[in-house]
Amino acid sequence: MSRSDAGGERPKGASGGRVVEIDVHMVYDVDLPTDMILQIEAAEGEGQTILSQSLSLSGAEAEAHGTGEAGIGRRSRFIVSDRLTCRYKAQVEITRPSPRLRRLAGTPLTDLPGDTIRYLMPSRYSVPSDFAATDDTLFGQKSGGAFIAAASDWISENITYSPGASTPDTTAADTFMRREGICRDFAHVLISMARARGIPARFVACYDPGVEPPDFHAVAQVWLDGGWHLVDPTGMASPESIAIIGVGLDAAEVSFLTVFGRTELVKQRVTVS
Incomplete structure (x- = not known):
């Protein structure tokens, strides 16, 4: 064909x-x-x-x-x-412009659009309850875009990008414990942290020219201030250059x-x- x-x-x-x-x-x-x-x-x-x-x-x-x-x-x-x-x-x-992430407000649960609710739920690679206590310990009372920016920065600074460090069965909790992984693992950790804080988050398969070595890439997308916003905790991709392939609860839905x-x-x- x-x-x-x-x-x-x-x-x-x-x-x-x-x-x-x-x-x-x-x-x-x-x-x-x-x-x-x-x-x-x-x-x-x-x-x-x-x-x-x-x-x-x-x-x-x-x-x-x-x-x-x-x-x-x-x-x-x-x-x-x-x-x-x-x-x-x-x-x-x-x-697509890059958002001023830290300035974006979160949305109360009762005001969220119905189609965003599924992105608060646990999935194969993301169990938000695993990160509830971690969120409080690492980020205090931060909320909305300020929380997402802090979580993304923490992941970038504390988890090593290491090709071959994970398997198709590696969960967000596994990556958090081992402190190493690839793009999909970074995205799963951020998604889990966001959901634990009540922020809808989904997995995005994409392309970006900044990815090294060149490959399919994965980032997170979070619902803030009335819209979906791309965030890459690896730091390799930018919203202005990301070409989205598809979205899902986690990597299992958009392989x-x-x-x-x-x-x-x-x-x-x-x-x-």
Whole structure:
């Protein structure tokens, strides 16, 4: 399958934003017919516009497509019998400004929009009750954006970014105890701290040119002052350059590739500039 969307006459950066260029090449082998769910396409939405994109899936059979969690992004579902070769290219214009995080107010529970409530709940990798006492000890009575900024700074300063330090089973509590992890682990800790303080928080899969080494990235998104705001406790990504792929309660809901069986990674290259 090949899918291509072009921006027509619209020039790059027509709205004065930053244009992020994405190039993904992945190859996976399987021994038996295997179901897969892929979510790697940048989402069209507030603060980001798809100027052009193309997705090629060689070896994918019986394809179906649908929207991601919260109606954000696009999921592809298919069967692979031998080898999947995936190539995705996109140009995305980002017009999203960075918020003045510390100035953003929190929202009382009774005033929260109904669709934000699920992002206060425990999930596979995030159990807010594990962090209630920690929040009080580390951040006192801070609330709203001041709390989120302090929590993000604490994570950045006290948890070491260490590729290979975690596994697909590592929870936010595990990362907090071990003091090391990768982007998804950093995001899970911030999400857990936020939920424990009554701030809706969700996991965001994304691309950003500041990520080293280049790869798929993960950040948090918190509900403050009437809207969702991106926060990256690793410090590598910025709201002005993040291209969102999708959102979820945690990494389990927005994996770039979910495989229902055994697979062998042959190649994976992600380039973002």
